Amino acid sequence: MRVTSFADRHIGITSEAQRHMLDALGVHGDDPVEVLMRQAVPDSIYTAATEQSSIPAAASEAEALAELRALANRNTVNRAMIGLGYHGTFTPSVIQRNVLENPSWYTAYTPYQPEISQGRLEALINFQTMVSDLAGLTTANSSMLDESTAVAEAMLLARRASKSKSNVFVVDADALPQTKALLATRAEAVGVELVERDLAGGEELPEELFGVLVQYPGASGRVWDPSAVFDAAHVANGIAIAAADLLALTLLRSPGSLGADVAVGTTQRFGVPMAFGGPHAGYMSVRAGLERQLPGRLVGVSQDAVGYPAYRLALQTREQHIRREKATSNICTAQVLLAVMASMYAVYHGPDGLRAIAQQVATRARLLKTELDKAGVEVVHDAFFDTVQVRTADAAGVVARAHEAGFLLRLVDAETVAVSVDETTTVAEVLRVANLLGASGGAFGFVGGVTALPEALLREDEYLTHPVFHVHRSETAMMRYLKQLADRDYALDRGMIPLGSCTMKLNAATEMAAITWPEFAQLHPFAPREDVDGSLAMIDQLEGWLAEVTGYDAVSLQPNAGSQGELAGLLAIRGYHHAGGDAHRTVCLIPSSAHGTNAASAVLAGMKVVVVATDELGNVDLDDLHAKIAQHAENLSALMITYPSTHGVYEEQVTTITAAVHEAGGQVYVDGANLNALLGYARFGDLGGDVSHLNLHKTFAIPHGGGGPGVGPVAAKAHLAPYLPGHPQAQSAVHSGGHVFEGGPVSGAPYGSAGVLPISWAYVRMMGPEGLRDATAAAVLSANYIAARLAEHYPVLYSGEQGRVAHECILDLRPLKDATGITVDDVAKRLIDYGFHAPTMSFPVAGTLMVEPTESEDLGEVDRFIEAMIQIKAEADAVAAGTWPADDNPLVNAPHTAESLIAGEWQHAYPREVAAYPVRSLIAAKYWPPVRRIDQAYGDRNLVCACPPIEAFA
Structure with missing residues (x-):
């Protein structure tokens, strides 16, 4: 008797059921499944089964977990005190068990059908309330992809909303370095001029600008009053943006009270593990009057047919799939699962609990300064929340010795070290780090409750006053609240979600198992190379496997949503044309049937969208295509095409289409949304694709989580590989196949949402090449x-x-x-x-x-x-x-x-x-x-x- 394989359990249709279904279709033969696939997939792109593959034969669930355990054991989890927007946090067990590990939450779809999404929508409106209260602004959306992309979206919002005609956007010199790098990527493509200013140091703003970004507190840890900067921005008709730490805002005056129009940031430290960089829910909140400029999704309150209050996504006509090239953003995937975790962290702790956590963090940071002051060690700033910068003659040596002792400090420059404290940091650890920095280590007489926050900036107004943040104090009450919300929703644990274009497949328990292992979950994204060897090996393997199954040469796993993968692919095409002296090639051809994010992504990549008609069969209209190519041949940059088409068919003439674009000097972007219909039977690279994004949350089993997390890696042929997104803080510049990516980053972390990559690794490892083909x-x-x-x-x-x-x-x-x-x-x-x-x-x-x-x-x-x-x-x-x-x-x-x-x-x-x-x-x-x-x-x-x-x- 044959042992049941993982593929047998993943694929729902038994061999007997297949025979019944094939009989209903009138398909017969020695291998009727293969007969059906030959009828569906055009001969010009069909790939027969082969035994040659870099992907190993399918592993059992136990074998895959053992291999993942071996990879995890190659990581070293040291106490991360690097900061820069990523902090240790305690995930309440009731939230880990009942949200993160609960298929009622992680297998749900985006709440476009609100009647069966009321639980998720309530959790998201809790998130919005939490963010807007702490930010001191009127409206927040239901999550962004991460802090750095949220800042980029805020920059674009400022450009739309400002009355200024300037193209200048001012960036705080003390902004997070990964945010600066991502802003450079996004600004260059759309013609925005970035101007950096030491705002805390008193540098004045340019006379003309459309927006200004202040980091609050700064990346250095410094806390100062930016209200004068915000006022000056308003005088210049600009929009004032604060990238703010939500935990700090429980003690500090809110951005809204200081004059900010927009607040952005991350909710990671609200109970969501660092996970080597993600996924985490970014946030954006705006003042009154800017609600309709918000990118992403916004949950609102309406009423049902009998007048009962009910939640749903508000202002849906703003959604990118409707507005296309007029969309305010290309963001499709949000970070719903992580936003739910962060909101429930606030529900669990309440305002008093959050304030107590922040107070503990701030007092332990102050304790570090006190010990250093006693030893005569120079601390750079007197006012800070959780991050202390220290002057030392041997900064690199201090960081190295701390690493040997199990602590990850941040090397700022040759004479400066930064130390960030979080809710997991103990007093003993603070004293040990103080010793490493030169403190004596003797007895201390520190009085608890004292912080290094300026008295004039201490928060006095109330927040999180709604009853939901006060009534679920016991674990019993919290568990029941989460169960009550889950019961209002429909997810894959109840039945089929037959959504076209979104591939709501099984997210198997074994695939999910490793994401909470501390060796993966507690890694800082900027940890040293030697600490993350296992994760880098897993990433390298997954990049290689994805390259093989798609027919490409290189894969970057950095994009943390399909929309960002689209943007990265188009930016690679842009970079390629610019390097070849063809900067004038800006026209992007997009069929009228394409996903709405395609057009929005092209605009954000600095391209001009030209729509190509589709015929009565749903295929690209070849006559119109040839006419548009001829009309725009000199300026043709790319064609974006979804394959199989958005109409659910394999276009017979796809190779003719791609050849025509190449002949005119353009590049072909194949949208990978429908890869679930191709895997093992055809490859994007073989049908003429130069670059594609893939949706790991569709084809490769990462859960949708109610609208995120998503992972949208970008894959390309060798000539485009140098222009794929790299990252200045990446542990390794060399990727699978020896490729070096020199494009700018499209997400805050070097490897995007690395914390969920074990899911797709396990899926491919347990399916094997044969299982992937059988699934298709x-x-x-x-x-x-x-x-x-x-x-x-x-x-x-x-x-x-x-x-x-x-x-x-x-x-x-x-x-x-x-x-x-x-x-x-x-x-x-x-x-x-x-x-x-x-x-x-x-x-x-x-x-x-x-x-x-x-x-x-x-x-x-x-x-x-x-x-x-x-x-x-x-x-x-x-x-x-x-x-x-x-x-x-x-x-x-x-x-x-x-x-x-x-x-x-x-x-x-x-x-x-x-x-x-x-x-x-x-x-x-x-x-x-x-x-x-x-x-x-x-x-x-x-x-x-x-x-x-x-x-x-x-």
């Missing part, structure tokens, strides 16, 4: 099975030349609306009553549903979805036949809450049983949505983006 075939089989079963009820909008779709299919609901009046929204909401998350609505074609089953779903779940869709069609037909009124039927009233079924007399034209249990199987396992259909427009007209008072729910 299973996904394509399931999508074609759904398309075939539903074709007589809903037209399948696009298919390939042999009538096959890729790993997803688009169901056209426009004929249904014409015949019955039932809309795509009605069908999506009615699916909730059947126990399903809706497929992707109205993208890329309005009035359609894009369905992607993924390889993880078994035949029973796929059939359950098919049967639900067939029955919903029958319900719509009943409306058309007059059985139920057009304004009172189970579709237009969906979803139905338990309260709606039992409150008062039932007065609808259809039975209660039809509303609640449209199929009998639901009786045993029913998901009850907590709210009725939500009024989106009401929430935009009455914009509320912080925790509503408890009375609102009475």
Whole structure:
């Protein structure tokens, strides 16, 4: 009897189920799965199975964990006192167990269907309230990718919102070094001039500017009053931005009270491990009047069909998938899972607990200064929160000796060492470091509670006054609150999330196991090379594996979202053209069917978007493509194309398309969003791609986490490799294959969200080359099975030349609306009553549903979805036949809450049983949505983006 492999458990369809599905498709032969794939994938790009691979044969779960353990053991976790926006923190066990390690939280999707996302949305509105309270500003979004990218987004916001005509953006000399490096990358592409000033030292601002950034406290640790700088920026019609430490803000005056228009930063030290650089939730908060300029996502309060308060994403027309090249940002993935952790850290500790933690940090930093003062060691600044800079004649020697003793200090320059204290730092450790810096080590008479914060900057106003930050004090209460919120949501632990273009596949427990191991979770991103040998080896292996399966030569894992991978790839193309003397090549061709982030990314890379039409089959219109190439040949920079297409088909002429672009001197960017339909059967590099981003949170099993974390590595051919994103603080300049990346960084940490890379490493290691190929075939089989079963009820909008779709299919609901009046929204909401998350609505074609089953779903779940869709069609037909009124039927009233079924007399034209249990199987396992259909427009007209008072729910 064969031992079950990991792939057998990951792929939901058994061999018997495959035979049933293939029979339904009329596919036969000695190897019918291969027959189906030959029908779907064009011959011009098809790759047969091969035994030659750098990826080892599949490991068992135990073997993979043992290998990961060996890699982890090559890391050394020293006490990190480097600071620079990354700090040790204690993750409350109740949050680690009930959020980070809980599939109810980490397998959820972005809350575009708000009725089944109320728990996650409440956690995010807690996050927004926490941030806006501490920042002293009116509105915060529901997370950014990290602090450095948040600063870059704030710079772009300032450029949009400022009345100044200047292109000058002033950067604090005491800003984080990684932020300065990332700003340089982002500013150059869009024509912004960066001017650095020692603002704390009194250097004046230029006469003209559109914005100014102040680090508060500074990277050096210095605390000072920036209000005069903010005032001067306002006189110049500029926008004042503070990059602020949220923990420090529990003791220090808020940026808003000092005159800042925008506050940005990270919430990492609110219970989220350093994890070698991420993932962490960045934040952005703005003053009144700038709400509609916010990038990313914003959770707001609206009401449902009966007037009950309900949460949903506000101002959705700002979202990049709708606005395209007019988008304010290309950010798609947020950091929801990490934002939830940070918000629950605040819920767990409350304002008093946070203040106590900050007070402890500040007093221990002051203790370090006291000991150094007694020994006559020079401390650079008198006012600081958690970071002390020390003058010493042998700075490098001090840092080296501290490393030998188990402490990581920061070498600022030849005569300066910086030491950062955090909530995990003990008094004994402070004294040991003081000794290493020259203190005597004798008895001390330090009085607790004394800090080095200026009295004039001490915070006096209240924050976190909402009851949610006060009532969950016991672990019992906290556990129950987290469970209550999770129960309001629909995630993969409940059932299939059949979203097209988003690949909501299984995130296996073994893949997730290593992310909380301290050898990975407690590494500082700027730890010395010798401390992170195991992580670098894992990263090198994963880069090599990803390069092989995509047909590229080099991979950078730095981008911490697909949007940032897109930007990095386009910046690589830009760098290549500039190096070749072709700076005039700025035109980017993008098919009209493309992901919305494509156009926004091109604009942020300094390119001009030219849209290429698609034909009636959903393919790129070759005539229009050739015409646009001819029109823009001299200035053609790139073509961005998604493959398989956003319409869910393998375009037959893809190699013709890429060849035409190359002939005109352009480069080809292949969007990797749909790689789940190609892996093992075709490679981007072989079909003419020069560069691609990959979504590890789609194809390679990193969880979506309710809208993040995401990882969007960028892969390229050798000629573009030098222009991929590097990092000035990276432990190694050489990447897999010997490539050196010289492009500017696109995320704050050298290896992006390195903390979740063990998930994708484990996925590839346990699947092996054969398993990856089998997963692709299973996904394509399931999508074609759904398309075939539903074709007589809903037209399948696009298919390939042999009538096959890729790993997803688009169901056209426009004929249904014409015949019955039932809309795509009605069908999506009615699916909730059947126990399903809706497929992707109205993208890329309005009035359609894009369905992607993924390889993880078994035949029973796929059939359950098919049967639900067939029955919903029958319900719509009943409306058309007059059985139920057009304004009172189970579709237009969906979803139905338990309260709606039992409150008062039932007065609808259809039975209660039809509303609640449209199929009998639901009786045993029913998901009850907590709210009725939500009024989106009401929430935009009455914009509320912080925790509503408890009375609102009475």
